[in-house]
Amino acid sequence: MQKNKLVVPVLLVVIAMVASACSSTLAALPATTANDVQGNLVEVSQVEARPAEASPAGSPVEPGLLAAYEDTLTSIYEQVNPSVVNIRVVGAESAVVSLPEGMPSIPGLPEVPQSQEPYSQSLGSGFVWDKQGYIITNNHVVEGAQKIEVTFSNDTVVNAELVGNDPDSDLAVIKVDLSPDELQPIQIADSDLVRVGQLAIAIGNPFGLEGTMTVGIVSALGRSLPASEDLTGGPVYSIPDVIQTDAPINPGNSGGVLINASGELIGVTSAIESPVRANAGIGFVIPASIVERVVPQLIENGTFAHPYLGITGISLYPDLAESMDLDKDQKGALVAGVVQDGPADKAGLRGSDRQETIDGIDMAVGGDVILAIDGNPVNDMDDLIAYLSENTAVDQEVTLRVLRDGKEVEINVTLEARPTGNVEVATSPLPVQGRAWLGILGMPLSPEIAGLMNLPEDQTGVLVLEVQADSPALEAGLIGSDEAVTVNGESINIGGDVVTKADGNAVTDVQQLAAYLQEVGPGNAVTLTILRDGKTISVDVVLGQQP
Numbered sequence: 358m359q360k361n362k363l364v365v366p367v368l369l370v371v372i373a374m375v376a377s378a379c380s381s382t383l384a385a386l387p388a389t390t391a392n393d394v395q396g397n398l399v400e401v402s403q404v405e406a407r408p409a410e411a412s413p414a415g416s417p418v419e420p421g422l423l424a425a426y427e428d429t430l431t432s433i434y435e436q437v438n439p440s441v442v443n444i445r446v447v448g449a450e451s452a453v454v455s456l457p458e459g460m461p462s463i464p465g466l467p468e469v470p471q472s473q474e475p476y477s478q479s480l481g482s483g484f485v486w487d488k489q490g491y492i493i494t495n496n497h498v499v500e501g502a503q504k505i506e507v508t509f510s511n512d513t514v515v516n517a518e519l520v521g522n523d524p525d526s527d528l529a530v531i532k533v534d535l536s537p538d539e540l541q542p543i544q545i546a547d548s549d550l551v552r553v554g555q556l557a558i559a560i561g562n563p564f565g566l567e568g569t570m571t572v573g574i575v576s577a578l579g580r581s582l583p584a585s586e587d588l589t590g591g592p593v594y595s596i597p598d599v600i601q602t603d604a605p606i607n608p609g610n611s612g613g614v615l616i617n618a619s620g621e622l623i624g625v626t627s628a629i630e631s632p633v634r635a636n637a638g639i640g641f642v643i644p645a646s647i648v649e650r651v652v653p654q655l656i657e658n659g660t661f662a663h664p665y666l667g668i669t670g671i672s673l674y675p676d677l678a679e680s681m682d683l684d685k686d687q688k689g690a691l692v693a694g695v696v697q698d699g700p701a702d703k704a705g706l707r708g709s710d711r712q713e714t715i716d717g718i719d720m721a722v723g724g725d726v727i728l729a730i731d732g733n734p735v736n737d738m739d740d741l742i743a744y745l746s747e748n749t750a751v752d753q754e755v756t757l758r759v760l761r762d763g764k765e766v767e768i769n770v771t772l773e774a775r776p777t778g779n780v781e782v783a784t785s786p787l788p789v790q791g792r793a794w795l796g797i798l799g800m801p802l803s804p805e806i807a808g809l810m811n812l813p814e815d816q817t818g819v820l821v822l823e824v825q826a827d828s829p830a831l832e833a834g835l836i837g838s839d840e841a842v843t844v845n846g847e848s849i850n851i852g853g854d855v856v857t858k859a860d861g862n863a864v865t866d867v868q869q870l871a872a873y874l875q876e877v878g879p880g881n882a883v884t885l886t887i888l889r890d891g892k893t894i895s896v897d898v899v900l901g902q903q904p
Contacts, residue, residue: 429618433558434570436620439510440543441613443562444481444494444517444531447504482561482613483507484622486530488537491656493648494612495627496522496529507533510568521655525584525594525663525775526647527627529612530655543614546621548600548644551575557602559626559640561613573604575623581739582628582641594663594775597743599641600624606640615642622648646747664749665775667699668692668706672737673726680713681722682763688736689726689760704770707761718876728765729758745772793874793881794901796828797821797835801866802855809842810851811891817865818888821853833898836889857893858886874900 481498485491492507499505505517515533522529553575560570580599602615606626615624624642654661670692671677675685694708695701709721727735731748735741749755751774759766799821804814824830824837838853856864860883864870877883879902887894 433620437560437616438568439541440485441560442483442492443508443567444483444498445506446479446499446502448479448501480562480565480609481611484614485540485542487542488540490533490535490540492531492533493652494529496524496527498612499529499531505531521659523651523655523661526596526651527584528651530652544621545645545649546617546623548623548646551600551623553578556618557604558616559604559613561610561626563607563609565609571605573602575600576603577601580641596643597746598644600644602640602642604640662751663775664745664751664772666745667696667701669694670738676715680715689728690735690738690741691726692724693721700770700773704768726760727757728760731755793877793879795874796825796830798823799867806851818855818857819864819867819870820855822850829898829901833896855888856885857888860884
C-alpha cells in the first residue's frame with residue numbers, strides 16, 4: 358500500500374517479468390496498497406467545478422463550456438457506474454482490523470464483541486468483466502477471504518467465489534451467479550495510448566461510500582509498483598508501466614476503475630503514496646494492458662505464469678558506473694546477483710564480484726551490465742522489467758547484450774516460469790552482504806498520530822506498529838502498538854514505541870531507518886533512541902540476518 362541522506366539510491370530486485378522493492382520487515386512500501394477499509398485502498402474525492410474565469414483578453418469563459426463539461430462527466434458516470442461494484446470481504450483473524458466507526462457490518466456475519474472478534478471485515482471495489490459473471494478486483498482486496506460479498510449499483514447483493522488470483526500483478530477474478538442481462542461489462546481502452554495530462558476519472562467505493570466518482574488527470578506514466586506488502590525482506594516483484602494520477606484515491610477504491618473521457622477503462626486503482634494512507638494526490642493504477650494480459654489466464658487456469666529471468670539488479674547511475682571504471686554516463690541494468698539454477702545462471706550471466714561504499718552504503722559492483730534485450734535498449738531496470746512483462750513468455754528465448762569487463766557480448770537466455778517460493782540469490786564469487794533484520798512493522802509519525810499519542814505535533818520518528826516473533830526487536834524489548842484509533846477514516850493502532858534516532862542519527866521515516874540498519878549490517882549492534890509513554894530511553898539491539 359515507502360522516501361534523506363541515508364536512503365539507498367536504488368533497490369535490489371529479483372527479476373522475472375518484474376522485480377520489486379520489498380524492504381526488510383522494518384520498512385514500509387513506497388506505496389500503501391489500497392487495501393480494505395483497514396486502510397490501504399484508493400479513492401477519488403470530488404473536484405468542485407471552478408467558477409468561470411476571465412480569459413487573457415478579458416472576455417469571460419463561455420458558460421456553455423462548463424455546462425458541457427459537467428454533462429460529459431454526468432454521462433460518463435451514468436454509463437460506467439453500473440459496471441462498478443462494492444466488495445465486502447470477511448477474512449481470517451490474522452487480518453483483523455476494525456472497520457471505521459459507523460461502518461455497517463457485513464450481512465450474515467454474526468455480531469461478536471470486539472474483544473472476541475475472530476474475523477476481520479474489509480471493503481474494496483471491483484468491476485464487471487463480462488456477461489458470464491466474472492468480476493475483476495485487486496488481489497490484496499480478496500486475499501485470505503473466507504467470504505466475498507458483492508453489491509451492485511442497483512443495490513443487488515450477491516455472494517461471490519474466488520476464481521483466480523495473481524499477487525505479482527495484484528489482480529484477482531471473482532465470479533457471481535447472475536443472469537447476463539443483470540451484468541454490464543466495462544469497455545476497455547488501449548492503455549498504451551494514455552498520455553500525461555489527459556482526463557482521468559475514478560469510480561469506486563472509498564470508505565464504503567458506494568458509487569463515488571472523482572476527477573483528475575494522468576500525472577505520470579511508467580511507474581513501478583511493488584506487487585505486495587510482503588515485508589519479510591526477501592525478493593519480491595514489481596508491476597511495471599503503472600499509471601500515476603492525481604485523482605484523489607483513498608481506502609476502499611482498490612480494485613475500482615480509472616477511466617478516460619470516453620468512459621473506457623485505462624486501469625485498476627490499486628495504491629496510494631501517503632504518510633497516513635489517505636489521499637495525498639498521488640495514486641497508482643495498474644494499466645489495462647496488464648489486466649487484458651493476466652485476467653484471461655486467471656479465468657482459465659486460476660493463475661498466471663510470469664516469464665522469469667532470475668537476477669537481482671539495479672539501474673546504473675553515475676557514482677556506481679565510475680566505481681566500476683565505466684563512463685559516468687553509462688546506462689544499463691547492473692546484475693548484482695544471479696538466482697542459483699535460474700535462467701540467467703544457466704545462461705552464464707555474472708553477478709557482482711565485490712562491494713564498494715557509495716555515499717556511505719555498501720553496494721554490489723562488478724557484475725554484467727545489461728545494455729539491451731532483443732535489440733531493445735535497456736537504460737535502467739524498469740526498461741528490462743517492462744520488456745519482460747510486455748513482450749515475453751515462459752520458455753521464450755531472449756538475447757541480452759551485456760557489457761562485461763569493458764566488452765560487449767551477447768548471451769541467449771531461455772526464460773522460465775517465475776517460482777512461487779523463496780529463491781537463493783548468489784553473486785560470484787563474493788556474496789553481497791545479507792540484509793539486516795530488526796523485526797518491526799512501522800510507519801512515519803504524522804501530526805495527527807502524534808497528537809493522539811499526546812506528543813508534540815512536530816514530533817518525528819517511526820511508530821512501531823508491530824514487533825515480530827523471535828526478532829531482535831522482541832529480544833530487545835521494543836513495544837508495538839495496541840490502541841485502535843481512527844485517523845482520516847482509517848482504523849490503525851497507536852501507542853507503541855517511537856524510534857527517533859539510530860546511533861544518534863535522527864530518524865524521520867521508515868526508509869531512512871531501514872537504510873541505516875543495512876549500512877550497520879547483520880550481527881552488529883545499534884542503539885535506538887525511543888519515545889515510550891512520553892519518556893526518552895535508549896535500547897541496544899543486535900541486528901539479525903533477514904530470515
